[in-house]
Amino acid sequence: MGGHQSFPRVTLPKERVAIVTGANTGIGYETAKWIAMMGATVILACRSEDRAREAMVRMNTDFKLEKERKTIGVVDYPELSLEFMKLDCASLESVMDFVEEFKLSGRQLHVLVCNAGIGLHKQEYTGDGYELMFQVNYLSHFLLAAHLLPILKTSGEDCRIVLVSSEAHRFCEFNLDTIQGNQFNEETFGRLTFYGNSKAFQIMQMFSMNRRLKASNVTVTSLHPGMVETELPRNFQDMKTFICFTSVTKCIGKLKSPYEGAETSINAAVNPELKGVRDVYYDNCKPARIHRVVANTQNQESLWTYTLECLKKRLVISDDIIKTLEGEQVF
Numbered sequence: 001m002g003g004h005q006s007f008p009r010v011t012l013p014k015e016r017v018a019i020v021t022g023a024n025t026g027i028g029y030e031t032a033k034w035i036a037m038m039g040a041t042v043i044l045a046c047r048s049e050d051r052a053r054e055a056m057v058r059m060n061t062d063f064k065l066e067k068e069r070k071t072i073g074v075v076d077y078p079e080l081s082l083e084f085m086k087l088d089c090a091s092l093e094s095v096m097d098f099v100e101e102f103k104l105s106g107r108q109l110h111v112l113v114c115n116a117g118i119g120l121h122k123q124e125y126t127g128d129g130y131e132l133m134f135q136v137n138y139l140s141h142f143l144l145a146a147h148l149l150p151i152l153k154t155s156g157e158d159c160r161i162v163l164v165s166s167e168a169h170r171f172c173e174f175n176l177d178t179i180q181g182n183q184f185n186e187e188t189f190g191r192l193t194f195y196g197n198s199k200a201f202q203i204m205q206m207f208s209m210n211r212r213l214k215a216s217n218v219t220v221t222s223l224h225p226g227m228v229e230t231e232l233p234r235n236f237q238d239m240k241t242f243i244c245f246t247s248v249t250k251c252i253g254k255l256k257s258p259y260e261g262a263e264t265s266i267n268a269a270v271n272p273e274l275k276g277v278r279d280v281y282y283d284n285c286k287p288a289r290i291h292r293v294v295a296n297t298q299n300q301e302s303l304w305t306y307t308l309e310c311l312k313k314r315l316v317i318s319d320d321i322i323k324t325l326e327g328e329q330v331f
């Protein structure tokens, strides 16, 4: 297909460790599977152990088939190096439990793919008091990345954080006064705006984190996977216009398969040519333009301050985290 870009089939050492959130289905499933099929150890960070373990079995079945087909770039291990760790992005406590368990394991971390997400959800608030899409898609991943940064920073060269955002970020309305949407009710809550906001915040996080990680071994990138046929519409079955739009997109052959949707994430995670590359938003594995609101440094910094305020109870555990976030050398 002319102009189609994918990821290079590289061989990764088993010691290279990647975490993929929401890896049990959709884009995350293919991302985790391919990074593992190229040799790395992949941790499936999922909220359901059953779904994750079932996915691990399916990944190994797919792996066997790929080996039989002699697919280029697939390693010759007897089994993929996969692990499950529980992570519920709707709970900050769950994120902290994940972090503690990972730290206790004493292992290194080279790639963190923040993929788990929900789309166009109805107005709902988490036990922590935040709008659900804000917390699942953005805030929890920010907390996870913040706590894993010291490990990424000491895991050797070329460590990467990949934020799976969306073209829906263009629907964002940046306003810290309405960021949690409490002034809206079920009817007036703009589900696309709030989804778009959560995806915009990921791109803004990329810029803010990179500013503080300059000259370090850790890079942050973000991306749009394309319009992909996954389980994402499960939360907006009642929104007939969107379901209809997805069906039409599928009919005209423009809906990507989960594998095609994962190509941009996999490329951002493994392409050796992207070592040291930061501040890029990819679409179809190529750098793409972002909306001016998310490109605005003042907005990025206001969001940064707001985010640290939301997470202050979870980030004081160690002052080192804040220092690391603020770019001070603490190791």
Ligand SMILES: NC(=O)c1ccc[n+]([C@@H]2O[C@H](COP(=O)([O-])OP(=O)(O)OC[C@H]3O[C@@H](n4cnc5c(N)ncnc54)[C@H](OP(=O)(O)O)[C@@H]3O)[C@@H](O)[C@H]2O)c1
Residues within 6 Å of the ligand: 021, 022, 023, 024, 025, 026, 027, 028, 045, 046, 047, 048, 051, 087, 088, 089, 090, 091, 114, 115, 116, 117, 118, 119, 136, 137, 164, 165, 166, 167, 224, 225, 226, 227, 228, 229, 230, 231, 232, 233
């Ligand atoms: N599909 C598209 O067209 C499209 C377009 C642009 C961007 N994206 C982005 O791509 C990413 C992956 O989406 P997808 O299309 O692959 O959707 P999906 O098939 O619905 O997969 C979403 C994954 O996120 C997990 N997840 C949801 N809530 C979670 C929570 N509270 N804690 C932990 N994990 C949670 C799901 O786990 P469960 O199975 O347990 O629910 C699942 O593993 C999302 O960030 C989405 O915003 C998708």
